[in-house]
Amino acid sequence: MISEQQLVEATQEIFDSMIMAPVQAHSSLQEKVTHFDNTVSSVVGLAGDFQGLVGVHAGEDVARGIAGAFLESEFEEVNEEVKDAMCELANMLAGSIKTSLTQQQYNVQISIPSVIHGDYSMIIYSQAEWIMLPFETDTGRFLVEVQLKGNASE
């Protein structure tokens, strides 16, 4: 369905073409990370033949760095512009995943992105295919997460 390599290429394409900042992928995490502190997470929901989500999780400094590169600006705090930039990153990744699944003849809809900031726990779909990839930027590391659960497996 979705490979780690596809996720790496989709993320790198966004950074190369729109954020104009270098990004380096690392090996995927083997243990599920569900709790985050001082983090900005943007999430897009998936529905249709699959349920799941696409998430981007970045510490506050890294989120400010990503938004700064996106908007050619500097941000002293995590404000609405930083959250909006993080949402757009998740939105583009979700679009890339939807396109790939559609090309595999699956029917998938994506939600409008939402964002959460602070200390929180994220849900994990049981029996879902789960990928969490760390990426390194100039300002630090962020995580890209995909959870996909085929509705036939319910």
Next chain:
Amino acid sequence: MGKSVLIVDDSKTMRKIITKTLRQTGYEVDSITEAEDGQQGLDHLQKEKPDLILCDINMPNVDGIEFLKQLASDGTLKKIPVLMITTEGGSDDVVKQVQDLGAAGTLGKPFTADKLQELLEKVM
């Protein structure tokens, strides 16, 4: 003489990036107006008719598809070229749907100034 452009996108980030990228293309722009969703875009079109519209598809309230339908039903507005910007640019279904509704072209995100310029040369 430069052109007037309407950008319709719920993301402030994307509106800024589209504006920046548009200025990098060499397309001569005099004025850019921003709208946060399709309804704001339609409200603006009651007052002014831009030379070009760049519109997101996936938006709250009035989305890009409904926005296009409204334009298609208006004899004057449907003559304005509309480029749809979408994260689903690789989906043939989405591209066909917006073309059937009268969009001049589709630009998939992420995009570069070269891609936008190529599309502008094709449709303008």
